[in-house]
Amino acid sequence: MSSKQTTSIIIGAGQTGRGFIAPLLKEDEHQIIFIDKDKELIQTLSNKEQYKVRYFGDKLLPCTVKDYYAFLPTEDFAITAIAKADYIFTAVGEEQIKNIIPLIRKSLEVRKSMKIDSPLILVTCENGVNPKKALIEADLNKKMIITEGIVFCTTLSKNKNNLDLYSEDFDYIPYDVEASGKHFNLSGFKPISKFKNLIERKIFTYNCYSACISYIGDYIGYSNYAEAANDKDINKLLHLLSKPVNQSIATHYKVPIKEQELFSEQAISKFKNKEIKDTIARNTRDVHRKLLPNERLIKPLSLMKQYKQSTNIIELIIAAALHFGSMNNQWTESIDGILKNTCKIDSVKEREKIIQKYHWFQKNLPVEVMINEENK
Numbered sequence: 001m002s003s004k005q006t007t008s009i010i011i012g013a014g015q016t017g018r019g020f021i022a023p024l025l026k027e028d029e030h031q032i033i034f035i036d037k038d039k040e041l042i043q044t045l046s047n048k049e050q051y052k053v054r055y056f057g058d059k060l061l062p063c064t065v066k067d068y069y070a071f072l073p074t075e076d077f078a079i080t081a082i083a084k085a086d087y088i089f090t091a092v093g094e095e096q097i098k099n100i101i102p103l104i105r106k107s108l109e110v111r112k113s114m115k116i117d118s119p120l121i122l123v124t125c126e127n128g129v130n131p132k133k134a135l136i137e138a139d140l141n142k143k144m145i146i147t148e149g150i151v152f153c154t155t156l157s158k159n160k161n162n163l164d165l166y167s168e169d170f171d172y173i174p175y176d177v178e179a180s181g182k183h184f185n186l187s188g189f190k191p192i193s194k195f196k197n198l199i200e201r202k203i204f205t206y207n208c209y210s211a212c213i214s215y216i217g218d219y220i221g222y223s224n225y226a227e228a229a230n231d232k233d234i235n236k237l238l239h240l241l242s243k244p245v246n247q248s249i250a251t252h253y254k255v256p257i258k259e260q261e262l263f264s265e266q267a268i269s270k271f272k273n274k275e276i277k278d279t280i281a282r283n284t285r286d287v288h289r290k291l292l293p294n295e296r297l298i299k300p301l302s303l304m305k306q307y308k309q310s311t312n313i314i315e316l317i318i319a320a321a322l323h324f325g326s327m328n329n330q331w332t333e334s335i336d337g338i339l340k341n342t343c344k345i346d347s348v349k350e351r352e353k354i355i356q357k358y359h360w361f362q363k364n365l366p367v368e369v370m371i372n373e374e375n376k
């Protein structure tokens with residue numbers, strides 16, 4: 001296909017795949033092949049032959065990504081390309097990982113028939129505490145190296161019809177070196193030991209705050225994410241939320257409190273940065289996923305309980321997420337049913353506490369009043 005040294009497949013040619021992972025892979029070394037289930041996107045990528053990634057604040061020169069191929073997962077070219085590849089990076093969303101298994105299985109069979117002995121390396125680049133789980137359960141780790149990366153970088157596309165994107169200037173993806181069993185010889189990828197701790201801290205700090213900003217921001221009426229993050233009441237909430245988040249995370253993951261506080265401050269200052277034109281809509285997406293027990297809201301709640309921290313504010317954010325789901329017709333069950341069956345909160349008393357706050361949102365109570373209630 002090409003004379004470049006390394007063939008790298010990016011499954012998921014959306015914001016992160018196209019705008020963050022592709023520019024990280026050095027153009028002169030990597031033959032990039034995008035695989036995406038969106039037919040229109042694949043057609044546009046193939047027709048336009050190149051696109052630009054600009055950087056928030058416009059202080060850096062844009063990067064042009066070109067000389068790539070783009071296929072649908074159903075095309076034979078996709079199977080052959082994966083069969084011959086060195087690396088696969090996924091950026092499809094954690095819940096979509098299970099759907100790429102048949103494609104990878106077929107490709108591994110073809111790889112075997114081609115007698116390619118070198119190991120195929122897959123790095124998930126998804127938000128979530130265990131994105132590789134479905135791949136391991138499908139036993140794919142016996143035939144390839146599977147590891148996880150963390151995406152700290154925000155990358156946004158304007159709309160579906162425009163390939164160009166805006167991204168933060170982030171030059172690496174931390175990856176789990178223990179799971180991969182080796183250091184990759186890849187610039188842009190940084191080996192991390194005790195990776196599970198870092199990915200969990202990231203989801204329970206950064207993404208927990210992002211849920212606070214976006215679900216409360218949506219309730220107040222914001223559509224611009226940074227504007228919501230700078231709102232006076234949301235700031236107060238972030239301040240109140242960060243205390244139990246930092247205490248419980250520092251204790252649970254055995255990191256110095258100062259280190260966790262710095263991590264937390266970095267998250268808040270990123271989200272308040274008005275140069276990053278993020279939207280409330282992108283951050284509120286998939287509310288059901290965000291309410292799962294191992295996710296950004298329920299897991300911090302259980303850590304706070306475990307380490308005897310105040311749970312008032314996180315309960316309020318959970319209530320805001322439930323309210324968002326109701327307003328957007330996301331539930332077929334009662335709120336109690338969601339708390340019991342999706343969030344897996346067994347205690348009736350605890351569910352009642354959250355439902356009471358959910359009613360505050362249903363009654364349109366001002367956020368300031370809710371904060372005062374919580375601080376009584």
Ligand SMILES: NC(=O)c1ccc[n+]([C@@H]2O[C@H](COP(=O)([O-])OP(=O)(O)OC[C@H]3O[C@@H](n4cnc5c(N)ncnc54)[C@H](O)[C@@H]3O)[C@@H](O)[C@H]2O)c1
Nearest residue numbers: 012014015016036037091092093096099126127151154155
């Ligand atoms: N965009 C960001 O700023 C950002 C930041 C941190 C983490 N992430 C994470 O990166 C991942 C991707 O997010 P995104 O923002 O790029 O989403 P996105 O919706 O922009 O892109 C996802 C792409 O994956 C494709 N896709 C979905 N299922 C597929 C499948 N089964 N086979 C092939 N293609 C499939 C979609 O068609 C889409 O083009 C998510 O896990 C997200 O949480 C994104």
Ligand SMILES: O=P(O)(O)OC[C@@H](O)[C@@H](O)[C@H](O)[C@H](O)CO
Nearest residue numbers: 127152154206207210282283285
């Ligand atoms: O991508 P999601 O839907 O899991 O979460 C939305 C945001 O919280 C997320 O994309 C953050 O902006 C990103 O993880 C940077 O911290």
